[in-house]
Amino acid sequence: MVALLRSCRRLIPHLSAAAAASSPSSSWCAPRARRGLRLLPVVLAMAAYSSGGAGAEGTRRLLFRQLFEKESSTYTYLLADVGDPEKPAVLIDPVDRTVDRDINLIKELGLKLVYAMNTHVHADHVTGTGLIKTKVPGVKSVISKASKAKADHFIEHGDKIYFGNLFLEVRATPGHTAGCMTYVTGDGHDQPSPRMAFTGDALIIRACGRTDFQGGSSDELYESIFTLPNDTLLYPAHDYKGFTVSTVEEEVAYNARLTKDKETFKTIMENLNLAYPKMIDVAVPANLVCGIQDPPPSKV
Numbered sequence: 001m002v003a004l005l006r007s008c009r010r011l012i013p014h015l016s017a018a019a020a021a022s023s024p025s026s027s028w029c030a031p032r033a034r035r036g037l038r039l040l041p042v043v044l045a046m047a048a049y050s051s052g053g054a055g056a057e058g059t060r061r062l063l064f065r066q067l068f069e070k071e072s073s074t075y076t077y078l079l080a081d082v083g084d085p086e087k088p089a090v091l092i093d094p095v096d097r098t099v100d101r102d103i104n105l106i107k108e109l110g111l112k113l114v115y116a117m118n119t120h121v122h123a124d125h126v127t128g129t130g131l132i133k134t135k136v137p138g139v140k141s142v143i144s145k146a147s148k149a150k151a152d153h154f155i156e157h158g159d160k161i162y163f164g165n166l167f168l169e170v171r172a173t174p175g176h177t178a179g180c181m182t183y184v185t186g187d188g189h190d191q192p193s194p195r196m197a198f199t200g201d202a203l204i205i206r207a208c209g210r211t212d213f214q215g216g217s218s219d220e221l222y223e224s225i226f227t228l229p230n231d232t233l234l235y236p237a238h239d240y241k242g243f244t245v246s247t248v249e250e251e252v253a254y255n256a257r258l259t260k261d262k263e264t265f266k267t268i269m270e271n272l273n274l275a276y277p278k279m280i281d282v283a284v285p286a287n288l289v290c291g292i293q294d295p296p297p298s299k300v
């Protein structure tokens with residue numbers, strides 16, 4: 001097993017609210033760079049990188065909330081740089097049903113929502129990004145180019161999304177769907193420590209997303225695992241068992257799917273026997289257009 005990671009230095013100008021303050025350690029990038037997340041003990045060496053005093057400033061600046069939508073068991077994540085006078089914020093994976101709750105919280109906390117982002121085109125609920133755009137002027141929707149969905153900004157592997165002085169790195173983690181992305185808080189003394197990875201459905205605590213529709217592929221999912229420091233906090237888009245957060249170290253030890261060899265993993269994935277999500281026929285078309293269906297043609 002090889003630790004793999006693409007270079008993440010590229011900045012997308014339209015998503016950069018600040019200059020590139022720091023970039024991932026180049027020694028962390030394997031020469032044979034590929035997409036991916038592999039939760040391996042090799043990352044142990046990196047744990048020291050983000051411990052100690054490093055990251056204290058970034059940690060102080062970060063406001064973080066984990067929010068839950070109970071019908072689809074979806075987590076929405078709110079992150080803001082409260083060290084910036086404007087308190088710029090991003091929402092990851094908002095759900096249409098809980099948009100008002102999220103917007104009220106953002107107002108109460110005095111934040112300025114900049115981006116409403118999705119990790120992928122969800123199949124089990126309608127995204128809140130389109131609705132948020134109608135309610136909060138200036139918010140931009142963000143999704144991967146590979147998802148082929150509509151949005152204001154399209155991201156690719158290696159991009160960085162700035163909110164104030166803090167940023168999220170974009171990692172392609174396809175397999176659950178073709179366009180799945182994981183967002184990882186930045187690396188560097190001025191970024192939060194430990195790092196946090198918002199895995200969408202690529203990694204679910206002790207499990208991973210299913211791979212049986214929307215361009216899913218267990219082969220691809222297995223290959224899309226990348227290395228992160230052992231103490232990295234893992235935040236999935238869903239949990240069905242009451243978990244809220246895990247770490248790389250925990251998943252390396254206890255993930256019931258991703259720790260297996262590839263053939264065993266593929267067999268597990270082929271035999272999940274999960275019913276299709278109840279809302280798939282509504283959710284996928286809606287999410288391809290940011291959760292807002294085009295207005296019906298007016299009658300002549």
Ligand SMILES: N[C@@H](CCC(=O)N[C@@H](CSS)C(=O)NCC(=O)O)C(=O)O
Nearest residue numbers: 123124201207208209210274276277278
């Ligand atoms: N029962 C739910 C759908 C449950 C489901 O299929 N979850 C997906 C992520 S949302 S598409 C998944 O990948 N699950 C993996 C697993 O092992 O549970 C509904 O009907 O909405």
